[in-house]
Amino acid sequence: MAEGRSSIVITVFSTTSGIGKTFVATNLAAGLAKDGNAVCLIDLDLQYGDVANYLKLQDAPTIADIPPTVPPHKVQNYIGEYRHGNVSFAVLPAPYRVEQSYTLDERRIISIINHLDKFNFIIVDTKAEFNDMNMAVMDISTIINFLCVADFVPAIKNLKSGYEAILRFGYDVNKVRPVLNRSDSQTLIDPDDVEVVLGKKFYHKISNDFKGASNSIRAGCPLILTDTNSRLKRDLYDLVGLYTNRKRKSESSGGGGIVSFFKKIWSR
C-alpha cells in the first residue's frame, strides 16, 4: 500500500475491450456504496471512457477538468457525484474530448489516487491495454480484477497471454483475480477448460444477461441499485461481498483467501 493511502484500490482490467469492464466497475462502485462505504470511481479509459455515459453524468467534471495547479490533496473538492435514492459515490469520468487525454500523465494520476484518503474504496476502470497508465495504477492497486470472457477463441488467447504477462511483471498472484463475465453465455467453450488454460480458478463468475445489463445502462443506473431481482444482479452483489468480507470465498474455490489477504494488507 502506498505511503499515506488508506483506501483499497480495485482496478478492473482486461486484455480485450467490450467484455464488461465498465459495466462491472460501475456496479462494484454502486454495490460498495450501497453497503455503506465511501467510494470513488475513476475512469482511466482516457480517450473512450464510458463511465459518464453508463451513469448519465455527462455534465460531471472530468479528470481533465482538474487544473494541474491543484495540489493532489485538494483534488477531492473537484470530484462530482453519482446519486440514486440514498446511495451515492464520487465519480471522476474520463475527459469528454480525446485530445484532453494527452494532458494527463500517470505520475499525476497516481499522486491524485494516493491522496483520495477519505474513500474506503477507489474503483478504477481501464482501457484494455498494457500502457504506462494502467501499469502504474496496477502497481498501486490492492486488487486487480482481471475480467475475462470465454465466448470466443481470440478472447481466450488474449486473456491467457495477458494473465501470464501480469504474473511475469511480478504482481502477486493473490492480487490478480480472474473474474469470468458472461459465464453462462451460449458457447461451446467450457469455463472449466478456460481455467485449465489459465492455470487458475476463476475468483468469481458473473452470469450473462444482455437485456438486464443493457436496460440498466440505458437507464443510467447500475443494475445493483435497481429494483430488479435477477441472477446477474445477485452475481454482481456477491462480487462486492467478496471485497467487503460480507461473503467469504474459501481458499479451495480459487479465491486466494480474501480474509487473510486483507489482514496482511491492514497489518502492514
Ligand SMILES: Nc1ncnc2c1ncn2[C@@H]1O[C@H](COP(=O)(O)OP(=O)(O)O)[C@@H](O)[C@H]1O
Ligand atoms: N454479464 C453481462 N451480460 C450481458 N451483457 C453484458 C454483461 N456485462 C457486460 N455486458 C454488455 O457488454 C457490453 C460491453 O460492456 P462494457 O462494460 O462497455 O465493456 P468494456 O468496458 O470492457 O469495453 C455492454 O453493452 C454491456 O451491456
Ligand SMILES: [Mg+2]
Ligand atoms: Mg469500458
